[in-house]
Amino acid sequence: MLYINGNWQSSAENETFAVTNPATVETMEYVAKGNEVDANQAIEAASEAFPAWKHTPAKERGRYLVLAAAYLRERIDDLAHTITAEMGKPLAESKGEINLALDYMEWFAEEAKRVYGESIPASVPNKQLMVKKSPIGVVGAVTPWNFPVAMITRKLAPALAAGCPVVIKPASATPLSAMKVFEALDQVGLPAGVANLVSGSASKVVGEMTRHPDVKKLTFTGSTDVGKKLIRDSADTVKQVSMELGGHAPFIVFDDADIDKAVDGAVASKFRNAGQTCICTNRLYVQEGVADEFAKKFAKKVSELKVGAGIETGVAIGPLIDEGALEKVEEHIEDAKAKGGQTLTGGTRQQPNGLGGYFYEPTVIHNATDDMLIASEETFGPVAPIFTFETKEEAVKRANHPEYGLASYCYTNDLSQAFYVAEELEYGIVGINDPIPTTAQAPFGGVKESGVGREGGHQGIEEYVEDKFVSFQLN
Secondary structure (H helix, E strand, C coil), X not given: CEEECCEEXXXXXXXXXXXXECCCCEEEEEEECECHHHHHHHHHHHHHHHHHXXXXXXXXXXXXXXXXXXXXXXXXXXXXXXXXXXXXXXHHHHHHHHHHHHHHHHHHHHHHHHCCCEEECCCCCCEEEEEEEEECCEEEEECCCCCCCHHHHHHHHHHHHHCCCEEEECCCCCHHHHHHHHHHHHHCCCCCCXXXXXXXXXXXXXXXXXXXXXXXXXXXXXXXHHHHHHHHHHHHHCCEEEEECCCCEEEEECCCCCHHHHHHHXXXXXXXXXXXXCCCEEEEEEEHHHHHHHHHHHXXXXXXXXXXXXXXXXXXXXXXXXXXXXXXXXXXXXXXXXXXXXXXXXXXXXXXXXXXXXXXXXXXXXXXXXXXXXXXXXXXXXXXXXXXXXCHHHHHHHHCCCCCCCEEEEECCCHHHHHHHHHHCCCCEEEECCCCCCCCCCCECCCHHHEECXXXXXXXXXXXXXXXXXXXXXX
8 A cells, every 4th residue: 555645545556566575485465556646646745744844843743753663663573574574684683673763763853853053153243144954845765675664764754853744665675664664653643744655666656756846855775876867867856865875895804803703793794684785795805814714714604694584593694685686696606706716605596495585595705806796796695705905005995996985894903003994995884893883873874876965863864954044134
């Protein structure tokens, strides 16, 4: 079902599409397939809701987010099972995602009250100058399948907190999780039109978002290629955009690091969500003196990761999202092997318990080289290539990708070396001895072709407000 103007409804054409469980390749449910007509209806509803919502006190706007978060927290097990069924990640990871999603809701509920303006000293005695923060207006939000709840709340919560109504297009692979978030908003009495959900055709729904003049901002999480197209499509109406795009995260291990902690950190960063995260490690750079020790310990840890359906106890690696994801993983591995890479563990498709889904063994490739596809292209799967380096200058130079600049990691016990790396890495996020740096109270986003804007932290709500300068001439 679509959620438009406070009502659950079918699509305008009464069309549906199938939602598939990637672990079993079975159809879970059929969901309303929205198009440009539905998107336009949702945008018009949001436009009508905007005047009243922007004048709703910030404390009250935040209260809706707190109540919705509480509603979802009481149903965390049910929501986690939905996420796992739709996109495959293990239940423990689904619950972790939900807790992060609720953190975003609660964080921005508080930030709603902290959108401060300022007073400016005037140049003449008979003027008073001030800057007010005003909500941008209707927001179109396009969210991905790999974090189907957290990526919604990371956009929806700051927009609502700032006073902006929202129209969300969830990923077609994971609309059921999105529906449960909107069920919470509906149950807590969010005013009609303030939040709208339109699943379905990306070209038609998102196309209407980019065309419609009432949509003042577009926020998107997904691939760099699609993000570039959306930026171009938004240019005719000069929309503000926030883009959280592709990543190709380096993970640097120096010879002074605690190798066991570095191994654990690399496993946590690389193999969360079967490697299907935009900030997961894509390239491991290990200093030559400890490269063999690291590779041996890392491969052993990876070989112990259990592959299977996310609902099963002890599973660490669930299925990939679809056949195309499997084929890309295989392409990168075969290319690496052809160019001298050594497979230390993994390297084959899996069919745990005869499930028939999109499973692939977690894989470690040693002796990786810069001419491999995996060195420059985002794999988005459970494959970890190990490169070696000699000096910190070399490590940073090779780690800095010409296009991507989202997340990066470094393990070292040398404080000056840590500061050097943090300063020189051209990434929006740097984790020093920290494989999972994401948190609601800190900004999230990339540089270069990895994106524009920030989500999370106090910076996150600033993306949804504009500065309005007011000059008073007195007497």
